Amino acid sequence: MEPGSKMSDQGRPSAVGLLFRQINYQNRLFVRTPIAAFFTLVFPLIFLILFGALFEGVDVAPGLEVDPAQFYAPGLAVFAAVSATYTNIGIGVTIYRDEGVLKRIRGTPLPRWVYMGGVVGSGVVVAAVGALIMLAVGFLLYGLEMDIGNALPAVVTFVVGVASFSLLGIALAAVAPSGQSAPALANATLLPVAFVSNVFISVRNNPPAWLDLVGDIFPLKAFADAFFSAFDPFEEASAYKPWLLLRIGVWGLFGALVAVRKFRWEPSTGAGGASGHRGRRGRG
Amino acid sequence: MPAVTVTDLKKSYGTVRAVDGLSFSVGEGEVFALLGPNGAGKSTVVEILEGHRTRDSGKVTVLGTDPGTAGQGYRDRIGIVLQEAGIERELTVREALVHYGACYSRRRPVDEVLDLVGLTGLGDRRTHQLSGGQKRRVDLALGLIGDPDVLFLDEPTTGFDPSARRHAWEMIEGLQDLGTTILLTSHYMDEVQVLADRVAVVVDGRIVAEGTPDELRGNADSETLVRFRFPEVDPNSGPVVELLGGLAGRTSLRNGVLEVYTEQPTTDLNLLTQWAIGQGGALEGLEVTTPTLEDVYLGLIGGDHGAGVEDV
Ligand SMILES: Nc1ncnc2c1ncn2[C@@H]1O[C@H](COP(=O)(O)OP(=O)(O)OP(=O)(O)O)[C@@H](O)[C@H]1O
Numbered sequence: 001m002e003p004g005s006k007m008s009d010q011g012r013p014s015a016v017g018l019l020f021r022q023i024n025y026q027n028r029l030f031v032r033t034p035i036a037a038f039f040t041l042v043f044p045l046i047f048l049i050l051f052g053a054l055f056e057g058v059d060v061a062p063g064l065e066v067d068p069a070q071f072y073a074p075g076l077a078v079f080a081a082v083s084a085t086y087t088n089i090g091i092g093v094t095i096y097r098d099e100g101v102l103k104r105i106r107g108t109p110l111p112r113w114v115y116m117g118g119v120v121g122s123g124v125v126v127a128a129v130g131a132l133i134m135l136a137v138g139f140l141l142y143g144l145e146m147d148i149g150n151a152l153p154a155v156v157t158f159v160v161g162v163a164s165f166s167l168l169g170i171a172l173a174a175v176a177p178s179g180q181s182a183p184a185l186a187n188a189t190l191l192p193v194a195f196v197s198n199v200f201i202s203v204r205n206n207p208p209a210w211l212d213l214v215g216d217i218f219p220l221k222a223f224a225d226a227f228f229s230a231f232d233p234f235e236e237a238s239a240y241k242p243w244l245l246l247r248i249g250v251w252g253l254f255g256a257l258v259a260v261r262k263f264r265w266e267p268s269t270g271a272g273g274a275s276g277h278r279g280r281r282g283r284g
Numbered sequence: 285m286p287a288v289t290v291t292d293l294k295k296s297y298g299t300v301r302a303v304d305g306l307s308f309s310v311g312e313g314e315v316f317a318l319l320g321p322n323g324a325g326k327s328t329v330v331e332i333l334e335g336h337r338t339r340d341s342g343k344v345t346v347l348g349t350d351p352g353t354a355g356q357g358y359r360d361r362i363g364i365v366l367q368e369a370g371i372e373r374e375l376t377v378r379e380a381l382v383h384y385g386a387c388y389s390r391r392r393p394v395d396e397v398l399d400l401v402g403l404t405g406l407g408d409r410r411t412h413q414l415s416g417g418q419k420r421r422v423d424l425a426l427g428l429i430g431d432p433d434v435l436f437l438d439e440p441t442t443g444f445d446p447s448a449r450r451h452a453w454e455m456i457e458g459l460q461d462l463g464t465t466i467l468l469t470s471h472y473m474d475e476v477q478v479l480a481d482r483v484a485v486v487v488d489g490r491i492v493a494e495g496t497p498d499e500l501r502g503n504a505d506s507e508t509l510v511r512f513r514f515p516e517v518d519p520n521s522g523p524v525v526e527l528l529g530g531l532a533g534r535t536s537l538r539n540g541v542l543e544v545y546t547e548q549p550t551t552d553l554n555l556l557t558q559w560a561i562g563q564g565g566a567l568e569g570l571e572v573t574t575p576t577l578e579d580v581y582l583g584l585i586g587g588d589h590g591a592g593v594e595d596v
């Protein structure tokens with residue numbers, strides 16, 4: 001017992017300082033959650049290596065010296081980025097809400113937007129790491145090429161994409177009933193869309209109209225196509241795709257709207273909030 | 285000016301009236317306890333004061349502000365120990381304290397807080413490797429890290445072993461010496477008796493008794509509690525009414541047990557035994573004791589809630 005040491009007032013910490021702290025904290029939570037790290041970073045890498053083996057020596061178009069990796073490496077980079085944001089945020093935040101971590105956080109002076117900023121900021125960092133790994137492996141092992149002049153458009157697309165998918169991840173957490181259902185919800189919404197969005201397999205050459213349409217409704221195809229244009233050997237026009245970015249951004253705004261209206265910080269009650277059987281802590 | 289004021293507070297969840305017109309105030313530096321059975325509404329009151337829940341009506345102030353509309357500046361001055369809240373399993377105890385501490389303008393040194401709650405030497409342990417009681421201490425530590433002016437403790441010692449409870453009591457007394465205002469909820473009479481300057485007994489969202497622990501015990505010291513199993517006769521029949529009316533003490537019949545709180549045990553026992561012999565029976569399970577605060581409490585909350593006291 002040390003009742004002597006009343007603390008001096010250091011003043012309210014700055015919001016920017018807190019935000020960096022918060023991003024750091026989320027990054028630390030991510031690297032210490034092996035399952036999340038696996039699905040975000042290793043899983044797309046396995047796809048990359050599998051595709052590398054499957055499409056070895058396949059000609060993209062007759063007479064053209066283009067490696068298939070040129071198509072699937074950027075696609076898998078986008079997939080990793082979306083896993084790092086939409087899926088990870090949607091699942092992670094929901095679990096923390098269930099466990100009462102969010103409620104604890106809400107009781108502290110940490111501004112709520114700083115908490116959200118940390119979630120999004122860390123999602124962007126992890127997404128960048130994931131995408132860079134995919135591209136690096138593509139460059140090193142599978143002959144991926146990129147016109148250096150397209151680097152900036154690729155970065156711009158990437159930032160718009162991951163920011164929007166982060167917001168959609170928060171929206172997913174806002175509507176997910178529980179941490180148990182969140183992974184199923186995330187995968188059920190992401191994977192089918194991914195198959196029609198040029199992420200795993202390219203449906204760019206004469207796809208059935210309805211597939212095209214389904215892909216066009218959701219933001220993933222816009223993200224994959226815009227990002228791919230920086231790597232597209234046949235692209236004549238600029239690698240900036242404002243219309244695609246707009247489509248992604250609109251979805252991001254929609255996510256923000258859902259999050260603002262529906263986000264809850266408290267574990268859902270009814271399941272036992274008041275009777276105390278909830279949570280991982282088996283007290284009492 | 286009191287640190288906490290609550291006036292005619294009401295809150296319902298659907299048809300459940302969790303808090304039903306409750307008023308009290310807590311002076312600066314005072315330790316105030318809400319005591320009551322499961323579901324009495326204690327957590328609801330505390331969480332309204334913390335800003336976690338909305339209220340239906342009534343007036344509430346903490347440190348001069350309305351927690352319902354207060355912002356970050358308010359949360360900077362309070363400490364919260366929820367009845368139940370998770371901790372990031374990925375973090376060590378020290379990391380959690382450093383991280384949560386960083387958002388307060390005043391913070392206690394992490395090592396000091398670890399010592400205070402009895403987690404010395406466990407700072408580098410991951411939170412998911414702690415026992416239930418040790419996790420509870422982390423909750424306490426996180427409530428203290430921002431050096432709060434008002435500390436809310438919702439059943440802070442539930443899950444503690446006896447020595448940890450003693451330790452927590454010492455800690456809370458130490459905080460009180462520093463001038464921290466503390467609002468605590470509890471099911472434990474002994475805890476409230478040791479810690480609280482004042483106690484409010486809450487049943488079904490209302491305060492049924494309020495005062496210092498000694499006042500609550502009232503004239504318990506001068507009273508004797510006579511208790512026995514009441515025979516299966518109609519308690520409203522003439523002879524029974526006459527018998528109970530003739531006793532000097534207060535009576536209550538709960539779960540088939542008659543309790544008589546009396547300052548004249550000899551006369552009352554005499555009346556009771558004569559009546560029993562007249563019935564041709566006996567005073568089964570007869571006990572003659574001095575009432576404890578627990579007896580007083582059980583009397584206050586009524587028979588229905590008796591089971592709640594042992595709970596959790
Ligand atoms: N979120 C909620 N939704 C619906 N009903 C609730 C909710 N929270 C509490 N209640 C109900 O309100 C009443 C008061 O609950 P509260 O948690 O405030 O009691 P308590 O005194 O803290 O009990 P305990 O000692 O068990 O912690 C109970 O009947 C409870 O079932």
Ligand SMILES: [Mg+2]
Pocket residue numbers: 326327328367438
């Ligand atoms: Mg409670």
